[in-house]
Amino acid sequence: MNAKGQKAPVLVIGAGIAGIEASLLLANSGRKVYLVEKTSYIGGNVIKLEEVFPSMECATCLITPKQEELLQNQNIELLRLSQVETVSGSFGDFTVKIKKKASYVDSANCIGCSACFDPCSVEVDNEFEERLAKRKAIYIPCTGALPSIPVIDTENCLRFKSHECQACQEACMFEAIDFNQQDEELQVKVGAIVVATGFKPFDAGEITQYGYKKFDNVYSGMEVERICASNGPTQGQILLKNGQQPKSVAIIHCVGREEKGYCSSVCCMASLKLSHFMKKKLHEVKITQFYSDLSIPGKAYQKFYEEVKESGVDFIRVTVAEVSQSGKGLSIKYKTEDGKESTLAVDMVILNPALEPAADSAKLAEILNIPQSEDGFFSEKEPDLTSVATAQDGIYIAGCAQGPKDIAETVAEAEAAAGRVLSLLR
Amino acid sequence: MAKKIGVYVCECGTNIAEKVDIDKVITAVSPLKDVEVVGKHKLPCSEAGKEAIKQSIEEHGVTHVVVAGCSPKQHELTFMNVCEQAGVNPYLFQLVNIREQCAWVTPNGEEATDKAIRQIKAAISRVRYHTALEKKEAECNPDVLVIGGGIAGVKTSQLLAAPDRKVYLVEKASSLGGKVRRFEKLFINMESGSALIEQELQSLQGNENIEVLTESEVEQVLGFLGNFEVKVVKKAEDKELNFNVGAVILATGFDLFDPKGLPQYGYGKLDDVYTSLEFEEMNISDGTTDGKILLKNGNPPESVAIIHCVGREERGYCSKVCCMYSLKFDRMLKSQLPAAKVSHFYSELCVPGKSYQKFYEDTKGMGARFIRSAKTEVTSNQKGLTVTYETETESKGDLVVDMAILLPAMETSSDAQKFAEMLNVPRDEKGFFVEEHQLLSPVASAMEGIFVVGCARGPQNVAESIVQAEAAAGKILSALVPGRKLELEVKTSEISETFCTGCKTCIDVCPYGAITFEERRRISVVNGVLCHGCGSCAAACPSGAAKLKHFTFPQLYQELEAVLR
DSSP states (O other): OOTTSOOOOEEEEOOSHHHHHHHHHHHHTTOOEEEEOSSSSSSTTGGGOSEETTTTEEHHHHHHHHHHHHHHOTTEEEETTEEEEEEEEETTEEEEEEEEOOOSBOTTTOOOOOTTTTTOOOOEEOTTTTTSSEEOSEEOSSTTOSSOOOEEOTTTOGGGGTOOOOHHHHHOTTOOBOTTOOOEEEEEEESEEEEOOOEEEOOGGGSGGGOTTTSTTEEEHHHHHHHHOTTSTTTTOOOOTTSOOOSEEEEEEEETHHHHTSBOSSHHHHHHHHHHHHHHHSTTOEEEEEESSOOOBBTTHHHHHHHHHHTTOEEEEEEEEEEEEETTEEEEEEEETTSOEEEEEESEEEEEEOEEEOTTHHHHHHHHTOOBOTTSOBOOSBTTTBSSBOSSTTEEEOGGGTSOOOHHHHHHHHHHHHHHHHHHOO | OOOOEEEEEEOTTTTTTTTSOHHHHHHHHTTSTTEEEEEEESOTTSHHHHHHHHHHHHHHTOOEEEEEESOHHHHHHHHHHHHHHTTSOTTSEEEEEOIIIIITTOOSHHHHHHHHHHHHHHHHHHHTTOOOOOOOEEOOOOOEEEEOOSHHHHHHHHHHOBTTBOEEEEOSSSSSOTTGGGOSOBTTTTBOHHHHHHHHHHHHHTOTTEEEEOSEEEEEEEEETTEEEEEEEETTTTEEEEEEESEEEEOOOEEEOOGGGOGGGOTTTSTTEEEHHHHHHHHSTTSTTTTOOOOTTSSOOSEEEEEEEETHHHHTSBOSSHHHHHHHHHHHHHHHOTTOEEEEEESSOOOBBTTHHHHHHHHHHTTOEEEEOSEEEEEEOSSSEEEEEEOTTOOEEEEEESEEEEEEOEEEOTTHHHHHHHHTOOBOTTSOBOEEETTTEEEEESSTTEEEOGGGGSOOOHHHHHHHHHHHHHHHHHHOOTTOOEEOOSSOEEEOTTTOOOOOHHHHHOTTOOEEEETTTTEEEEOTTTOOOOOHHHHHOTTSOEEETTSOHHHHHHHHHHHHO
8 A cells, every 4th residue: 555545556467368357356446457468459369269168158248248347447557559568676566667559549539430441452461360361451350359449550551661641541530540649658656467468379380290381271270260250251151262161170189289298278178169169050060089188177078078079079089190181182190099090081170289378478577587387388486386376476477378278267367366466465 | 397308319420320311310209209309419429529418418407318329338338427417317318229230230221210210219218217226335244254174265264364354264174274184295296285284274373364163064144245144153162153244255175976886996895995085194194004005904015006087977077186196196106115016097188287297297207007998997806906997999908906096086075065055056967066157257156245166166176276265365355345335236126015926936037146035024025235137037027026127117118119119
């Protein structure tokens, strides 16, 4: 508490499901929260998903109320397009420098009508859509993204390449586009920090045997999530490159497990979820899962597995699997535990890769002076006791930034980090 | 007092106006009964727009407000605030979504305009029946009752206790620490569980804000979030304690599935077949064997079989932690009996997360044998035990061992039933307590103010149990702030005493346990603190006694009638 009797504010890094939950609990207790998010949207990886396991609820429906609560909360200051630059001080008294990039769109005036997109003549790959769709240089990542205020991508915007274009500005009825906006340096004082920077999927292209990015119709799990998404590049239509629906699909588990040396905990369930979804959308599709060990821990997951299995999905335990092209389709050569080799022809292959820490974790670890595991996940102080406390007092970790985990575990950790802060930061 | 309705139509730049003919809308709704003023604005949600509406309300003495614009998700709150500032109760207001529901989705301009007119007419009809509602607050008690003194209960108590918040920690056994107290080692750092507990209990002892009640049973909990009345009986002293708390945490832990029900493992019949907890007990330094791993005949085992997934099929779930603690057992065996041969009979290896696979690989590297078996049986022979196994490809084998350790599934503790009934917290088909939301609210129960952590909500390891304990503390510290009142839902249900026939249908359908039956008057009563305003009771009530504020039948019927007219 400071001299005015106000409780110390808290910094939350990352506005995925963990960052949102931690921010809400902290803010609802009456604390000021600075929520720093490097992208232009909130919701992290969860909003890329069409449905979540095991309830098969729509992910957007699941998270939108939380997003709205966050955006309306007066105690939370959301800093989009922002990154933490330096942190000094100690528990109870941290000084944080944040770099906030200009969005060139005034959020006070913008109503999110998207009139500025059409006139923009630039078309580039949409990273949010796993590069399966295009976007403009002024854009929101997908329909329904929150906040629904676009940003200008200065790397591709013609105006920032010294052309005379102002098409978006002309199209805006609310004078929301401001090319003169500047990047800002902010300095805030906080008592504690919650790190919730999430994960990125392992790049399946690092392993050549799966033909990823080499053969058509070999997709990563996240690509398929977007293909299945009703607000995604195909509006949820599952199609092969030739425009036809796949008749047979192989899902390969544990892509990168051996390389990374750990089990990513959620991929078995994610694979089952995709099978469930595809079976519902494409009744006749034949799905085969190639796995090594089934990791479906806890009270609720095995039932889901049994349901998927009963719906006619095949499960083959393999020690090796390899994808090649055969004729117009794909062929999987695999070896079972007894050493037998077989092949299976399919139309589509889905690779479910390991989960890795978010790209800039190493830099952030250095800024915060907290240790990382050899794989780059932030390390907890006492692994057998709690996963949220780090070696630095007052700095807590939550969600996949600490290690691969599912949504429920992520939310629990976010709440636990908030619990630690609210208990210890008086 | 005469009703004077103000209707304000948003053009949303050209977002609405380019499809919906705003002037036609104004002409259509202006003559309607009680409509005092109709205005349009390019952007009512802007500062200038809000000010214009406020001025119009004041100038025309408007009593009820309709705004036709975007989704209520976006600006309902904005205009409710405008109403309040202009002196109109914010519930005497209705927002009509003519952007997302008309302009953006109806391609034909005339159709979109007609649709917008119908929706605005419906809102005008409805708003005339609105009544002023007031925000309410309730006093709340910040103290917490924690049921179960295992590691989860102890950890959550530590985080919660403060000079302005008392914690009552109730444990039925004579000492705190639960099962972890009897774990010689914890995976993966192989530190002592009992030492950990000792350390935690020491810090608990010095905390005057925690009242530890051992050998005590919670007999009754009545009430709701912020206001629970608790009765605890101290068995040893035969003394009854009564106190109030604002929240309750259930940390009642687990029991093991009883392998006696599965004769193929020989448990209870054959010597030297143990459950995992019995093996833990054998290893604890102050246990029955002083920490020595011994066979019934007093000799150390030369070979041990560890059998995974005992009861998994029967229970229908994977207990999540058994693979990992079996690897811990392997290491405990190896460190005490370096020559012992250890073989695991398993079905699926479950080593999720960033650090467990390495622990498995290192353990395997120390010489452990892993045999994938779809069907495993234990029988006796003259020298000891025979483990018969069948691989997935149906090749059979057997192995002679001195000792077999069974890893039974984890089940909810035996008193879960009692607490489920006492606290009205639902359980799933397996007996575990159900979360408020499986993903988004994992430690809260469906009953507001009652939380479930650790193995009471499903199999967890020690670290996960502690995280959940900390999570429940986080939820409580966020919601129950000492000195602050609880803000209550305004649009709650109410049950008319005159019309209630006492059939209790509403009690069955209420998902929040917000309705209780008053025996004296033979009627159902809604608790305004617990009611979320879902309307289930209003829909189900056969006598029309239950009604939901702001969604009353006259309001809904007027709206429907106007939209269909």
